[in-house]
Amino acid sequence: MLLKLRPALLILSALGLVLVLIMCLALFVERTSDVELPAPTGTSAVGRVVYDWRDASHEVLAWVWYPSERGGLPDDYIPAPMRALETPPAAPIRWFARDRSKVHAHSIANARLSNEGAYPIALLRGGGSSSASSYTALAEDLASHGYVVMGVDVPTLTSEVVFPDGRISRRTAENNLEEYSDEERPKVADRLLTIWTAHMSFALDRLATLNVADPSRRFTGRLDMTRVGAFGHSFGGAQSAQFCHDDSRCVAAIDIDGMLFGSVVHDGMAKPFMFLMEGFSATPGPDARELLAEMSSLYSRLPTDTRQALAIRGANHFLFGDDGAAVWSAIVLRGLRITGVLKIDGRRQVAVTRHAVRDFFDAYLKQKTRAHINVLSPEYPELGALDLK
DSSP states (O other): OHHHHHHHHHHHHHHHHHHHHHHHHHHHHHHTSOEEOOOOOSSSEEEEEEEEEEOSSOEEEEEEEEEEOSOSOOOBSSOHHHHTTSOOOOTTGGGGBOOGGGEEOOOEETOOBOSSSOEEEEEEEOSTTOOGGGGHHHHHHHHHTTOEEEEEEOTTTSSEEEOTTSOEEEOOGGGOGGGSOTTTHHHHHHHHHHHHHHHHHHHHHHHHHHHHOOTTSSSTTOEEEEEEEEEEETHHHHHHHHHHHHOTTEEEEEEESOOOOSTHHHHOOSSOEEEEEEOOOSSOOHHHHHHHHHHHHHHTTSOTTTEEEEEETTOOGGGSSHIIIIIBOHHHHHHHHHTTSOOSOHHHHHHHHHHHHHHHHIIIIISOOOSOOOOOOTTOTTEEEOOOO
16 A cells, blocks of 8 residues: 555655745745835825934934925835845745845935925834835825925834945844833833934934025925824834824824833823724734723823724734835735735735825824814725724
8 A cells, every 4th residue: 555655645745846946936036026116196206315313312314205306217225335235134034025126116316305385294113123114115105295204213223224324233132122021021112112202303303404404405494394293103103102292393193003102101192193003803812902902091092083093904014014015025925815814915005004194194284184084985995993992
């Protein structure tokens, strides 16, 4: 019997090996193929400039996207001199992500600002230790609709910061929340939150300085410092909430699927605020229950006419940025969708997120309304209200 099975086993083993080789080849071809981030949906072209700002107490790498005049070719997703110094992702992650030199954005480096008055400002913070550049698809879309979007990275807090002058800074272990126990994490998160929000305020100070006198003349008199909002993903959402609580210049904020920390949870604030979350199951686990309790605490302390709590049905926490839209392997993501691990296409999740963020900021930064707005839309049926008591 064993002798009869042996040829069949050999054939199956050979077929398995062939399938593995085909998959490896497909992943290699995909990794080295060009891909574009989702195109901005607004009417303006998008420019981008990168600043290294520092004083005795702060240093930030600021990514600034803005409405620009048309003309000129888009810059690299990550500027080539900076990309050349980046540490490649460790295996096996790099096998399932595209070569970032093959990822193409839509921003034109150092383009002229579009001549349409003074623009509102949206501060962007990435999730965890992610760079703000990993949310380029969100930033470019907002900029194309008439916003100056500033993403902030901080040395020793962001996973890796490559400065234009070639210096490299990596996150230190003491600033990595994952290095701490569940009991220690809230206290460490509050410490990091204080550092992050101080650097966000510093970056906004520098942007205000450019509004007074920009050496390049790009932003002089073109930034409306009375219309400042903040938005961020994951821990960046907590940073945006606390920043808007602390800095009087911030008039509206959005938390994209982030657990809250800091004094804002119990203080609340008299400003428009939106939760934009992945969907919760009918019977949430302990972590989800803790998150919902923190959200409810803040939600109950917000003005009822300008607060929003929304969820994207089927959304995944890790697909709100560029990873799901272009950087991660589409082959792998498609396989995860077929097997039911993922419930939504990455580019679709980014499209829904863009819509919600833009609608909210349009109401409270552009129109400065004090009335409740309806972000829900038949065009985005995945988006629904989240019931917070």
